[in-house]
Amino acid sequence: MEMSDAQGYMLSCGRSVETVWERLDPMDTGVADAHELTCEYCSAARQCLVILQEVTGRLASEEAGPPLGLTGRIMSAVRAEVRRHHMLALPTPEPGGVLISEQAVAAVLRRAADSVDGVRARRCRITVTETDGAMEVAMSIAVAYRRFSANAVHEVRERVRAAAAARIGMTLVRLDLTVEDLYDA
8 A cells, every 4th residue: 555645754763654654564474674673663653554554444344335315315406406496476465476486396395295105206397377376286206116005196186285285375276196106115
């Protein structure tokens, strides 16, 4: 193993740290020279390097995988970036207007669909009619083929409709659901 950062770093005895690193194995197998056996500086450097070698060996042997939920967080960021510029007008009895991003509305509606066992929301497209401010939604979902029930689609519709009314303040007049994918759960 090369210690490129330690090149040129000399111990008080005149040996480089890199030389001590390269001679760890000969020292362990009893092929050390007289200097290595008696030098306090080489001995101290060797002790630190042995610890470093053990720790990095343990770290290298650990299997590292992506953190749980990484894919979901990435997809949420992608969805946010794509839809951030689309703004929807919320109905309000007060003068003036209130705008909300399509991405924020879609996140609320996808979360409502995700709350149904065996369902994962995918794409969510929202259209607000100009005349009455009602909302039409087209949503694709993935279903767990082992846990998905016939009532789940009905439950998705009810939860998305309730979230639109309670959390966003808009009436959902149409919800087109497309089962786009199956997954194993």
